[in-house]
Amino acid sequence: MSSVKQLPKEERPYERCMEYGPEVLSDVELLSVILRTGTREQNVKELSEKILNSTAEGNLLSLMHLEKEQLQEIKGIGMVKASQLLCIAELAKRISMIRSEKQLRFSMPESIANYYMERFRHLEQEHLYALFLDSKCSLIKEKHLTTGTVNQSLLSNREIFVEALKCNAVFFVLIHNHPSGDCTPSRADIESTRSLVEAGELMGIRLLDHIILGDQKYSSLKELKLLD
DSSP states (O other): OOOGGGSOGGGOHHHHHHHHOGGGOOHHHHHHHHHOOOOSSSOHHHHHHHHHHTSSSOSGGGGGGOOHHHHHTSTTOOHHHHHHHHHHHHHHHHHHHHHHHTTOOTTOHHHHHHHHHHHHTTOSSOEEEEEEEOTTSOEEEEEEEEEOOSSOOOOOHHHHHHHHHHTTOSEEEEEEEOTTSOOOOOHHHHHHHHHHHHHHHHHTOEEEEEEEEOSSOEEETTTTTOOO
16 A cells, blocks of 8 residues: 555655645645545555646646546546545636626626636637626626537527516626637627627617637627627
8 A cells, every 4th residue: 555654754745735835835745635545556646646647738727627527537536536626626716706806897808808717718618608787787697698519609699688688688798718718709709799789789788798718818809899
């Protein structure tokens, strides 16, 4: 049996954290402290290293892409440890969103992008949301509209305006992700958005912006002057 206790004290993750603080720990050591135990065949540091090496990028960020089933395919990861790792990823997302929430302004594209970036940037399919706003640009309702393929989501004008009317929205903002990480608007993005602008003028419900999220970057069709 391989035990972390067999390591010199100065190499044990928990002891290093207590003596020097978490900031000195490597990615492997941070995971080790959280997971606490390994298996009969490998200590927790060896297991943590295996988890990181099982991903394409080989780092903590790549954990955000792993589903429960993928985690449990790693030898030594059962239901409990998979849940721990999934919760780490979710905590990171929520902390990021809380930090951005104080600056959230639905009339400002950068503010919206910063708030939603962490939720969207690890998704492997396109997800389209509508943010329905009142006359003061305060959020009434957030609605998930579609989940598309890797490079395409299907947009229904009718569904958007039915939802907008239900909640008495005056404005709305569209937001979706490009799983490739490239936030450049596609021709379909531009054409569908312009169609919604025209429909919104007839309905009296104005589309303020369509924001496309990539990997730590965004495009705003409003800022690009593509809504006209």
